[in-house]
């Protein structure tokens with residue numbers, strides 16, 4: 348039965364939440380365990396849907412996965428891996444984007460793989476052309492099928508000279524997870540260098556890989572014959588941390604985010620300070636609160652790391668509806684990441700979307716028909732509304748808008764938020780939110 352969340356807005360969120368390992372690292376580190384010939388141990392595991400999906404996928408491929416949820420520890424033993432059947436894979440794919448990263452490891456282990464159609468947030472077309480192109484360059488043969496792809500390496504996988512058209516996070520991870528056991532040297536130009544990529548490189552290095560990252564976004568990988576296991580603690584989820592920070596600002600609250608790390612939030616913290624948010628750095632987390640005065644409008648562009656991360660954009664837009672004056676946000680990573688603003692408009696926010704690039708970052712969407720720039724005028728008095736959650740970050744952003752709004756909001760489709768926010772309802776209740784969950 349579908350769930351309905353009823354939110355009474357108007358109460359500041361105050362208190363403490365704990366953030367554990369990054370949604371954008373942990374599932375990939377789990378895939379890396381397949382490359383080893385010995386067990387691996389990963390710590391700081393959040394209880395999120397994407398971890399469960401990858402656990403199922405590893406399990407059907409013969410990896411023994413032991414998840415201690417309370418301790419937040421995963422052990423993965425790949426010593427008896429096997430080929431899973433088509434129907435096993437099809438029913439376990441879920442709505443995550445991680446299955447595509449099984450290509451390299453499964454080809455190394457089993458010679459071939461079936462990869463089902465991907466899930467993930469619907470914030471653009473999200474093609475996999477870069478992934479398939481780099482895999483073909485390693486020597487893979489791709490056979491497109493009605494509900495996925497079959498990929499094989501009849502002559503083995505060999506290192507290659509590669510260059511991405513855009514620094515895609517997923518395609519960079521695809522190269523790393525394939526090149527480490529490929530024969531010879533791989534050089535990847537225009538690679539993504541997000542903190543989660545560096546964490547994955549540390550894991551692979553611990554397993555025996557030889558990887559160097561140059562300052563010009565080139566990654567060089569020397570293939571090795573065998574990898575062992577790893578023991579690693581995941582970096583914290585910088586996107587969940589930024590979301591709670593935005594929640595403190597939007598609801599005029601004060602939230603201590605245990606586990607958050609300043610290191611991977613530099614661009615976010617600069618913006619947070621400019622808009623009028625306050626933060627303090629502690630050894631085990633960050634405290635975020637509303638500074639008390641008027642919030643300042645901003646001109647903001649999303650970008651690849653070390654720029655302002657696209658996954659921070661949606662909660663930050665909600666905060667900008669409360670700033671005094673006109674803000675401009677140019678989304679340059681995804682062509683269709685402003686769909687969530689329609690619900691904010693219904694709640695009383697003043698947001699206009701534009702097809703033009705309202706910014707100076709080079710962008711792939713300007714000459715095309717995508718509403719990828721937003722002009723936000725504030726402050727707007729938000730009121731409650733009926734909302735159907737569109738995607739992970741959009742959904743969390745709707746929740747914080749509803750918590751700041753006057754009156755009652757009724758929210759459906761909240762299950763998708765479990766993909767990236769561990770126990771978000773318990774956390775909201777712990778922060779004093781007036782929310783009630785019922786069945787529809």
Ligand SMILES: CC(=O)N[C@H]1[C@@H](OP(=O)(O)OP(=O)(O)OC[C@H]2O[C@@H](n3ccc(=O)[nH]c3=O)[C@H](O)[C@@H]2O)O[C@H](CO)[C@@H](O)[C@@H]1O
Nearest residue numbers: 371473474475476477478514515516517518657658680681
């Ligand atoms: C599970 C995970 O880690 N998800 C993150 C990852 O997604 P993901 O790895 O899917 O994002 P990418 O960096 O690959 O995508 C960036 C851009 O490249 C395009 N592209 C990508 C691959 C491809 O083959 N062809 C292509 O055109 C995409 O459509 C998008 O416009 O990085 C994004 C950008 O930081 C984040 O928003 C997501 O939270």
Ligand SMILES: C=C(OP(=O)(O)O)C(=O)O
Nearest residue numbers: 444467468658739740767
């Ligand atoms: C876009 C996101 O995730 P995914 O790539 O898993 O859809 C996100 O975490 O905001």
